[in-house]
Amino acid sequence: MSALPGLVKRSYEMLKAIEGIENYTWEEVEGLYSIVGKDLGQSAKALLDERHDGAGLHFMKVIAKHIREAVEAKDEGKKVILIPFNFPPELIHAFENAVPLTTEVMSTIGVVSLEGQGEPYWDYAMSLGIPDYVCSANTIELGSALMSVEALEFTPDAIISGAPGSCDVNSKIHEFVAEYLGIPELTIDKTGGGKTDYQLYRKLFLRMVNELEKFVGEEIDEDRIISVTERANECTELYWELHELKKHSPCPVPNMFTLFTYGTRFTMWGRDEAVSMLEKLVDVAEKRLRRGEYPAEREIARSVWVYTGYYIDLYDLWIWMENNGISYLTDGLNSFFPNQFEIETKEDALESIVSSAWNYPMTRQMGADNMGIQWFEDLTYLAKDLNANCAIYCGHHSCKQTQSVFRIFRDEANKIGIPVLRLDGDAWNRRITPVSVLQEMILDFVQNVVAKKRRRRRR
Amino acid sequence: MSLSKIHEIAATLENEYVRKWKSEGNAVVGHACIAMPKEMAEAGKILPFRLRGAGNADTSTADSYLSRYNCSLCRSCLELVLNGSYDFLDGFVRVRGCDHWMGTFDEIAHARKPEFVHYLKVPHLVNEDTLEFFAGEIKRLKEAFEGRFGVEISEDEIVRYARIQDKINEKMREFYKLRFRKPNFYGSDAIAVMVARESLPSDIFFPLLDSAMAEKRKIDYRAKVLLAGSPLDEIELVRKIEEMGALIVAETTCFGGGAFWNMVEYDGSDVYEFLARKYLENLKICARMFGEYAYRKNFIKSMAEEAEVDGVILQHNKFCDLFGIENAKLRMDLEKEGIPTLVLEKEYASTADIGRIKTRVQAFIERMGR
Structure with a gap:
């Protein structure tokens, strides 16, 4: 159908240019906006916002490298493994001859950096008969991957499916693509949150590692995996430092730092690039704290987004919230509760990766014995820890698991005095609910529920 | 005659045989998946009753628990649980099926707080590790049944009911071939037969199917x-x-x-x-x-x-x-x-x-x- 190149190919070309940028002025960003048009311009304005002090550019360079390594891997005789966001990329980084490419990160990059966002790729998937209620987070990238049969896109060599037990739609769309493209799929499964569930998960994970070693044609080298997991430990330390900084009120950590954190987690964790990214985030936030800087004059709401954020317009949502006194403290995708591990052997390193995978966002909550309760416990723990005064749920129509237990979450949150806003809209597809409507609903909630509650408490 | 009886059972939730079963002091548990080991339950005089929507299209209360983005069969069943149509059940086995069903069972537990809800964990893959795990899960279900309903489930009884299920499966294949x-x-008729099978004790269902096949x-x-x-x-x-x-x-x-x-x-x-x-x-x-x-x-x-x-x-x-x-x-x-x-x-x-x-x-x- 369309002769438009695939998402990865287009992103690769575009982000190559970003890797060369060093310093920029706000005037240049404004100028860029007028050249590249609104879709990309809004993202550029958000990412390069002066409050980020260069962290947005740093982040884009990290992502650019993630994509470049995948695209160029073929020429270097390496295998490209498509992984879902809920799978630790450090396992793939431990291979000399394999590189990861993360489905949902690619969809997000398509949405924030390409003219027409992810729409052409979504439409391609729909044209094959895939129903319109599947998840745009993966279907945009996977729709693009399907175009590889027409040589319009880059083809991954294998797919890892990490969502059985925590998200049917994610697992199923990955399976569809593996079947359609005729490439191998390696699958793990989470049956619940108990001890025997962990034992099974671990066995299946290690079985998958074994299959991956055979597929890549390389046994993971002990020194290399130890080095990767040591970097992961450093990332973890920095993650918690940033978390601590978010506890300050007003919050000195810009809203988008949450997105930068998990964007890094899902792609480069265990690499020097991730360590330097997180160091940058902590450094900028510490400086802001010392200078007493907060994005808005007054912090009205300290929000925890209990699942995903919206990526259809970074400027008019993430930056707009800052401008309106709404702190975005963290969200469900950032709730991976990383741990540091003692690593001395390859086995230790693998065990640490299994444990990280088990605690991944969505896997941890939706793969629990009771989805609603685990979700509530994790997110309200974060809300309390970060002194949040409200919670917001981006009601993406594809998230059947969270949608099905949202009532449990809301009832339990209300019991402990956390008001919850439920939005309706697709986080990766602007056709569903326009940004202006989302802004209206968020502002209405913050001004009439959160701010009033705060005033009542003061009286 | 038997076929019309089967249709009658399929159109009802709490059928006459279920009432009789309960009047004899036996339990009935609701579930929603064919991974439920029927012979395990029946060996303990527990009737596994598969949840179904029974043609109910009204989901107004269920929609305030689940969302409009969830499967309408699940919403229909939840509505029937919430409005008391499934009150004859003595508990639920949350057999791991799909995300929609998992949420439905979580909402049942949240809204109705039944005294017995057991999670039967069903893997999504078949290999030696998952088979070993699932065998353990079935043992855990047995223990949960024994603990909750005060019954003893012997292996001999499980085998006896497994052989009955084998006979029923064979008869079902014969019935299918007639179509x-x-x-x-x-x-x-075939759907009604299947629904009836999921709603009856096996010793009632088998003769009913046998005589329906003659019609x-x-x-x-x-x-x-x-x-x-x-x-x-x-x-x-x-x-x-x-x-x-x-x-x-x-x-x-x-x-x-x-x-x-x-x-x-x-x-x-x-x-x-x-x-x-x-x-x-x-x-x-x-x-x-x-x-x-x-x-x-x-x-x-x-x-x-x-x-x-x-x-x-x-x-x-x-x-x-x-x-x-x-x-x-x-x-x-x-x-x-x-x-x-x-x-x-x-x-x-x-x-x-x-x-x-x-x-x-x-x-x-x-x-x-x-």
Whole structure:
């Protein structure tokens, strides 16, 4: 159908240019906006916002490298493994001859950096008969991957499916693509949150590692995996430092730092690039704290987004919230509760990766014995820890698991005095609910529920 | 006579046999998946009763618990739980099926706080690790039943009921074959039989099925069709499709042949390992099992050939991710092999959908050249 190149190919070309940028002025960003048009311009304005002090550019360079390594891997005789966001990329980084490419990160990059966002790729998937209620987070990238049969896109060599037990739609769309493209799929499964569930998960994970070693044609080298997991430990330390900084009120950590954190987690964790990214985030936030800087004059709401954020317009949502006194403290995708591990052997390193995978966002909550309760416990723990005064749920129509237990979450949150806003809209597809409507609903909630509650408490 | 009795049972939730069963001091537990080991429950005098929507299209209260983005069959069942229609149940087994069902059971626990809800964890993969795990899960279910209902479930009794299930499965296959070449029953009869099986003690169901099989009907039709896809207990919908001339002669769904056609018989091995293998292997007919797409495609193809059908209807409820995505691939592959295929997306028991469905079925019959 369309002769438009695939998402990865287009992103690769575009982000190559970003890797060369060093310093920029706000005037240049404004100028860029007028050249590249609104879709990309809004993202550029958000990412390069002066409050980020260069962290947005740093982040884009990290992502650019993630994509470049995948695209160029073929020429270097390496295998490209498509992984879902809920799978630790450090396992793939431990291979000399394999590189990861993360489905949902690619969809997000398509949405924030390409003219027409992810729409052409979504439409391609729909044209094959895939129903319109599947998840745009993966279907945009996977729709693009399907175009590889027409040589319009880059083809991954294998797919890892990490969502059985925590998200049917994610697992199923990955399976569809593996079947359609005729490439191998390696699958793990989470049956619940108990001890025997962990034992099974671990066995299946290690079985998958074994299959991956055979597929890549390389046994993971002990020194290399130890080095990767040591970097992961450093990332973890920095993650918690940033978390601590978010506890300050007003919050000195810009809203988008949450997105930068998990964007890094899902792609480069265990690499020097991730360590330097997180160091940058902590450094900028510490400086802001010392200078007493907060994005808005007054912090009205300290929000925890209990699942995903919206990526259809970074400027008019993430930056707009800052401008309106709404702190975005963290969200469900950032709730991976990383741990540091003692690593001395390859086995230790693998065990640490299994444990990280088990605690991944969505896997941890939706793969629990009771989805609603685990979700509530994790997110309200974060809300309390970060002194949040409200919670917001981006009601993406594809998230059947969270949608099905949202009532449990809301009832339990209300019991402990956390008001919850439920939005309706697709986080990766602007056709569903326009940004202006989302802004209206968020502002209405913050001004009439959160701010009033705060005033009542003061009286 | 027996066939009309079966239809009557299928149209009722708490049927007369369930009432009798309970009056004798026995328990009834609700579940929603064919991975539920029936013989385990019956060996402890616990009737496994499969939740169904019974044609209920009103989901107004359930929608305030689940969302409009969840499967309408689940919402229908939740509505019936919330309005008390399932109050005869003594508890629930939350058999791991799909995300929609998991949320439904979590909401049941949240809203109704039943005294017994046990989570039977069913893996999404079949290999030696998952089979070993599932055997352990079945033992855990046994212990939960014993603890909650004060019964003792012996291995001998499990084996006895396993052999009864084998006999029923064999009889069901015979019944299905009566629909293949020269059909003697409607698809709506077959769905009613399956629904009745999921709602009755096995010693009641077996003779009822046996005598119903003698009540052969004279059937007129234009085309023979196989029905595949997501769980479907909508007898009325099937009746409407058949009124158009598309006779359903086989189903691979879990309210159809998928529930028993490939089920293995007891082979004298360790009873828990056997049950794990029996139920997990059979579950490969469900789109929730990963890495088994080829198995399902071949199952549909072989049953279509055996039943000599003119085409296949792949149906699913709106928002069913598993079958919604799978049906897109199946349609491509079956059509490629020359099997006319219709993908039908619908809402559970929605009368508003009937006109649209009739038009599509009519067009499909024309496409099959009938």
